[in-house]
Amino acid sequence: MADTKHNSEDYLRMYSQMVRIRAFEDNANQLYLSAKMPGLTHMYSGEEAVAVGICEALTDNDRITSTHRGHGHCVAKGADFKAMFCELLGKEEGYCRGKGGSMHIADQSHGNLGANAIVGGSMGIATGSALRAKMQGSDDVTVCFFGDGATAQGLLYEVMNMAALWSLPVIYACENNGYSEYTKTEEIAAGSITARAEAFGIEAHSIDGQDVLAVNDLTQKLVARARKGEGPFFIELKTYRYHGHHVGDINRAYYRDKEEEAIWKEGRDPIINFGKWLEGEGVASPEELKAIEDEIRAEAKAAVEYALEAAYPDASEVDMHVYAATDPATLRPDA
Amino acid sequence: MADTKHNSEDYLRMYSQMVRIRAFEDNANQLYLSAKMPGLTHMYSGEEAVAVGICEALTDNDRITSTHRGHGHCVAKGADFKAMFCELLGKEEGYCRGKGGSMHIADQSHGNLGANAIVGGSMGIATGSALRAKMQGSDDVTVCFFGDGATAQGLLYEVMNMAALWSLPVIYACENNGYSEYTKTEEIAAGSITARAEAFGIEAHSIDGQDVLAVNDLTQKLVARARKGEGPFFIELKTYRYHGHHVGDINRAYYRDKEEEAIWKEGRDPIINFGKWLEGEGVASPEELKAIEDEIRAEAKAAVEYALEAAYPDASEVDMHVYAATDPATLRPDA
Amino acid sequence: MREITLSKAVNEALAEEMRRDETVFIIGEDVAEAGTPFKVLSGLVEEFGTARVIDTPIAEPGFMGLAVGAAMTGARPVVDLMFGDFIFLIMDQLCNQAAKTHYMSGGKLNVPLVLRTNLGATRRSAAQHSQSLHALVAHIPGLKVALPSSAYEAKGLMKTAIRDNNPVVIFEDKLMYNDKAPVPEEEYLIPFGEANILREGKDITLIGTSSMVQVCERAAELLEAEGISAEVIDPRTIVPLDEETLLASARKTARVIVVDEGHQSFGVTSEIASRINEKAFYHLDAPVMRMGAMDVPVPFSPALEDLTVPTPEGVADMARKLVAGEMIHAA
Amino acid sequence: MREITLSKAVNEALAEEMRRDETVFIIGEDVAEAGTPFKVLSGLVEEFGTARVIDTPIAEPGFMGLAVGAAMTGARPVVDLMFGDFIFLIMDQLCNQAAKTHYMSGGKLNVPLVLRTNLGATRRSAAQHSQSLHALVAHIPGLKVALPSSAYEAKGLMKTAIRDNNPVVIFEDKLMYNDKAPVPEEEYLIPFGEANILREGKDITLIGTSSMVQVCERAAELLEAEGISAEVIDPRTIVPLDEETLLASARKTARVIVVDEGHQSFGVTSEIASRINEKAFYHLDAPVMRMGAMDVPVPFSPALEDLTVPTPEGVADMARKLVAGEMIHAA
């Protein structure tokens, strides 16, 4: 695996964070299947090493932008189960007071600028966050997560051009899970995804997104360089989503076959494989890993129960937060 | 110069077409300076070899899309001076009945789908025209003209992706005149323009846009290949605009210097250089070339006078052509 | 008469027109094998092939632009825009290009294309997948705008849209895809600019668009039980707008409520109310009242989302007040 | 008091706010050395440098997106959009992102940015460089919309916009950049949502926005000569809208014309007329009349273009009819 030095604590936190994502998604899926969740949601299961490998290379001051498939990024950037499940169920204690839901979920206090229901919609936001960092002399880095399908959006090329021209501290993280809804990537992406970034003079890498240490290692290096003004960077992370495009996409034989799913789930699972590696390295025993998982699953279950009981926002909230307040004092000439 | 075989007639037509563009622009500029033209306009002078080299490789059935700097494309695709000057002056006999003006000018009957005042605005239109050709089994090719500045528009990457995926008969012709309004290209374009097309798997060429034969030669080859389904292609044409960004942009010292202008105007003029070549090859004498020019200038002058006297559209036209008529017969169930 | 879903009705309209005219084609995301996420197009690729039912990359401005170019040169594209909210991405191609080409070319070029998309909240899809943005396109000269209110309407309006020589935007209501209505087997088209009077009445006129037609009908039933006779009218297309039918009803009942699912402010209800006020003012006993969606981004939480759109009870309430003359106090 | 151009007034507002708050920056095409094609920003790059007056590539969606991200994380961008017509290109970033972020985040994230752009026809710039598209953004909750009608207004509204914690869109009139007006040397701000009564009157109210304020004032002069006393009001911001001032005037004069340079249908005049009709109906002697731009793409030809926008004579004509009670025949 990777060559950056980690201590056991780092390893175990990465493992835990991946398990947290999986546990969150399994519960979200159950909520949907048992008709307890309003609307739809997109599962991150299978892609955990991407979010965790990257976010573990970031500080709370670094920012990320997320996607419609955003629970994984949210957990990886430090969010709490309770506030996440409350958001998923439209409850007042949710991160967005129930106003955002799955597609806009974000623990804003940890630098998550939000999931986004417009494919590619946050590419400008991430790049703008990096522009602000550079302008204000702050050394934080922003990571922009998006899918392979999103590389079809012209906005990406507009913002990469500016990021390259101005050496902005932004990392474009393309989660290539092989599909854009019900369509294979090769049917909708001509040429090479990394070459598209390179054409703008951006250093691009393509790596195995199932290997959390490899992802973390590369990200650490790029983040350090981005902090020094050597950005932007582009990473293509090869990964796979275990579920359908969204929770309701159950019969997917017409666009991908079960064998393919089995190859990834059985042979390339980021959690299982990292678990085995931890065991092999003597970092943790199977029992210890099991205990970690049990504890996380119990926490998730409790959070779900809490969220199911939690209150909806009051009707009076419906027209709150359309506009942010501006302190009248700042609108005076002498302010 | 180029190695494709031409006969004298072809050469002289190319020469004439370039002179026609220069003569048109000189008159348009005078109209502006003498306050006889409404609004502003963008001169094509200096870039003649691009439009002519390309359009001379096309048939009337082939389509082009043009830009805010569109007079050159319009002339090169076969338009008539009278209807062009009438359009420039907002007269009823203009190609667009005076409703379009300089920025929307087009001789539609020769396959010009229109100048466009939105930078990059016609990239989708050109690609869609090519999609139609492929779908309907027609062998026409569409050329999409746009500037170096327009390569910043995300739309280009969206449509190049589709053109590449579907092998559409479209040629993207990037007129790189070194400037995007008052800004040098290198300040607003990161990396390499041709590499951006290549990243989508599109064959890209970069050539001297002041050499009409080189442009024509390459275009002939690419058009022939595009007709056979080997498209799309991308050509970067290095060229220069002699005037300001628009006719009102007179004091431009703050963004480009007179020496640079002189180098291009004196050393690299596409008309002068091609004229010298024609003389050297014995295709035409200096007197013959002068006669061609005189005739064209006289025609332009007459067309300007005609247009100045021509009638404005009647007031009743103001709300005509908002909607195209639909024959009521086609709206019957049995139609 | 057989009953079919709105989904099936749209599917039939497309299939019939594609059989009739080989220049008609469909372009959009996941329209072929997947038949769109709403499954409205299922089966079409089997009949017409991937050359005429074209799956695109996720590049809305791009494929909208392609459609404009194809339309200008002799094809009749039907663009599938998965969610009405994505219209913001294609506004330039739709409003600066498609809408203006005929005019800017002095009538020389046509852009016969259909943009099919949707509107409607209460699907718990949050602020970027729930908007009803038809007012925006209605503001742009050169575009026509159709708002089907049932399976029957959806089929007839779609067929007319495809044959129209202009860019037409059709907004289907996402929540109505599975709603059934009687639809004849025989071919029919619904002309643009002819409003439909669904129910005659004499005390008040309820003008509803899209899904709000159902809301108005239910309100009319509530009112009927109380002895208030409401006329319900569906304009069908808001551009062109059948002013005559709306004005005649307003002059007859003297009281009007306009109900639409777009945001109320600067929206469709404002336009219709203004036209009626302007041209039937002296016949009115009360101001024309508007009921649009609240002027808030659509909230995700079910507890909030349902508050943002007009309901039959709300419309009936307002009608009662108007009939009772209570709006005088508001003035 | 000294008189300065609208252009200079905007320039001063930006300079003052950039001095006051170092998180304010400008981003757009040719804003630095060139100072924009309209030269409104000349001199700013000299004072604030290229780090705060940022020239971008021609990538409107891109730099609008950057501004949203910068605003969300602690800066106050002023986005320069060269022509109002290009707003179609940035609608997604403006309306799906900037406008909704505060709400969708449950109030946790703010997007304090200003989009400065322009409106106005009759510059012979044809259909893609002449539109007045403010109605579109006014329809989207979460955005504020300011329409300065003079140099004085432009400066005061711009300063307020920059300090506001929300996305604000300011449309300047392209034809007014060289118009001078008295502007105090001392600092001042103009609060949002407070209409300005430019002229008191008793027979009719003329509500005008942006350049149409001048048109209304000139109409009022024409009318005065005939003994008709017109009140002229400038709402200044259409979101938020100062309903109270408009309603009070309508109740007083009983006759209202709303004049705006956007297309009339589904436009700003419809909204203002509807609100007045709804809330002052029983005080009105005549319908509130709307005068917007014609519902046609803006034609290039001078012979046609001038016909598309409201004129002082046209407004005075309409006012005469209303005062004479002639609109009864229209009804």
Ligand SMILES: Cc1ncc(C[n+]2csc(CCOP(=O)(O)OP(=O)(O)O)c2C)c(N)n1
């Ligand atoms: C602008 C836009 N177009 C289309 C959609 C519908 N949509 C949602 S997710 C998705 C596929 C995204 O694919 P990818 O970027 O690869 O992400 P993945 O779902 O694979 O994680 C599509 C088309 C959308 N939400 N936004």
Ligand SMILES: Cc1ncc(C[n+]2csc(CCOP(=O)(O)OP(=O)(O)O)c2C)c(N)n1
């Ligand atoms: C979308 C859009 N943005 C900005 C403009 C203003 N504008 C007109 S021409 C131009 C520069 C175009 O540069 P380039 O593409 O290199 O063409 P050139 O003028 O050099 O021929 C700009 C910014 C516009 N018309 N459309």
Ligand SMILES: [Mg+2]
């Ligand atoms: Mg994907």
Ligand SMILES: [Mg+2]
């Ligand atoms: Mg250029």
